[in-house]
Amino acid sequence: EDQVTQSPEALRLQEGESSSLNCSYTVSGLRGLFWYRQDPGKGPEFLFTLYSAGEEKEKERLKATLTKKESFLHITAPKPEDSATYLCAVQGVQGAQKLVFGQGTRLTINP
């Protein structure tokens, strides 16, 4: 069964303090790994899709990377508006269209 584990569960940073969020996964043939951002009371908002080990994607202060067992979401010089829960999900060959999500990392950026 496909599984995703995210760490840490919660992370507090000062504005400008760079860090990384981890997403470890086991999947029966990876079709895609997805990162989403979720604000309180809202649905997840799509950030990136990664398809194969070695791939990287960037958007503003965020960069996502992928290996065969994990993905990292690097956040560089974060701002308070980057505070949110970041969700990682995988789509495997056996799960057809189903995404399996991790529990998320709750990120707080203090000004």
Next chain:
Amino acid sequence: DTGVSQDPRHKITKRGQNVTFRCDPISEHNRLYWYRQTLGQGPEFLTYFQNEAQLEKSRLLSDRFSAERPKGSFSTLEIQRTEQGDSAMYLCASSLGQGLDNSPLHFGNGTRLTVT
């Protein structure tokens, strides 16, 4: 692109009552998904439609749950004889795709169900 719309945003019901939620996907999207999310957890897959056909259902979807997408546009999720364990955020998502492609899902802001 007006986004995925869900109605109602909040629903409070008594145990044993039936509830129905509606989802309007992005207009050109042919795929529609329902997920459930409890506090502090990631979304869990419930079911998936391609056009009007329900192609996949999770083991989480007990016989009290039923979903429809009658004309391949909007969808409804009904929960019969609600239980306190059904309290959660019910998220709808849509995407445009064919076959095995994995275009990203666009989520609505959910319906928060509280069963008292």
